[in-house]
Amino acid sequence: MADQMLNNYLSTSVLDAGTNREDNTNGVLVTDKNYTNMEHKWDEAFGYLYGVDNALNPVLDVDSFLNKYLERTEGDADFTGIAQDIYDAFKLGRAAIVAGDYDLRDQQANIIREKVSTVIARMAVFYLIDGKETRGANPAAGLHDLSEGFGFIYSLQFTRQPNSEIPYFSKTEVDAFINTLLDGNGFWDLTDAEIDAMAADIASRFDFTVEEAHN
Template sequence: MNTKLFISLIALSSIFFSCSDDTDTTPATRVNYDFDNVDYSGQTARIMMLDSLESYIKSANDGTTAITATHMNAIYTNESGDLFGSSKDLESKTANDPTLIANVYDQVPAYFASAEAASGNADNIIGGRLFDAQGHEPAQMVGKGLMGAVLYYQSVSYYLTAEKLNAGDNETVTEGKGTDMEHYWDEAFGYFGATTDYLTNEEATNYYWAKYAASRSSVYDVRADIFNAFIAGRQAIADKDYEERDVQAAIIQAKWEELVAINVVHYANSVISDTELGDILHHWSEAVAFATALQYNTSKTITNENIAIILAALYSDDIKNEDKTALNAKMEAAKAVIKSTYGFSDEVMSNL
């Protein structure tokens, strides 16, 4: 295993898992996720695997580096069994349901193949980024696609469900891990990608969803809603207040869904304002990938019918040759569905 990557994981783990004695901390004063007996190392390993997978695909942005689907799949499946010192993998946690409107599980191998085919050829570099024959950016389709199909899905539609939480024992404490129920909640938190001092440390490095929540916060801020609900829900489990636990889980599910939606709007707005083809293709890829994530919340506000409308409006098999006026109209159509679903103000919709 690459020593530099292993050291990076150790450093990240020390940030994500740092805990302090909570003897003198009450729920009313707790501002950090600093509970005792917390372990979400598996989630952190998967986040590092996804980051590594994206970085590998982006290494072909130089127009000369040839990348292989075999190597991408080895990261995705953790073929070695010890990537980042973990036996965990991304592939087995990727949502795979034949009823999905767009199945990222099926798309990932296709984007591995298209990235390999496009790599090593400067003709496929537009604006400093690698695009496949369809004008899709594999790094974004894979990276943002798995943000939804693994990180978001596993947290809000698996670990935060009453069915999963109620199946966990909440009496026996395992040192370093907590009770089973506490551990399930911690694993849900791990997939958000935030440090334990997310709201109090502006210098901290956060990943994926926590990072994107911070990026959009100047216009629509869900950071405190999500992070504080994770804290309150974890405390409720310790207090054996399961009604409150479920209230906080619902807050996370709702606000995280809004986080997905505002990122679709943000990148649709970017496509509309872009004038360079490379920027258009890059932001379009992000808009589509984020839109697919709307599917993965079993408690979602948006209907499957409206998700289908959004994806139909956004998607293109030949985005490079789309008429810009027509493309902008498609972005506006997708935005209109999101606005009507979530009730975002005109100011938010225009400034994202």
């Protein structure tokens, strides 16, 4: 979902593919539809986050995917406002497309990339630390948290730095994290020091600390 949103539908290679920009500027609609192809591509990206939510007034936590974890991140006082930032960027970017202001559109796409990437990274750090702190007293819960963290760590390669074509973490870097998680007997052999090092490394690429991601 993150990859499709951040790297596919919000990319200029998709938004401006073929004659999309010319058609959008001239108000050429998709056959039998009331939107241009560029508008449709932007709406596809929107749908990956808000597809089953109220598009006009999102309530969040209505699916088990990014929408849920946006709500979790918004609920952390250190990240309050991120949900509104993302929604506002989607709205303004859509309005910019209607107005033919493609620079403004791209500015909003960059905001979405940065903020959604932050959600993924924050959840990775949260679950790593939660798993570390929980597994002693409740191994099942701790291993569940680490498994959640594994998924978000894997997703780091699909994040996207604003104003660039590169993720916050390369596939090689993500593979190194995964090798640490799976080495030996996997989570059972994972040390607190290894968890702390991964969490700190992830947080260092973003504008938050490990403590802010898990408090």
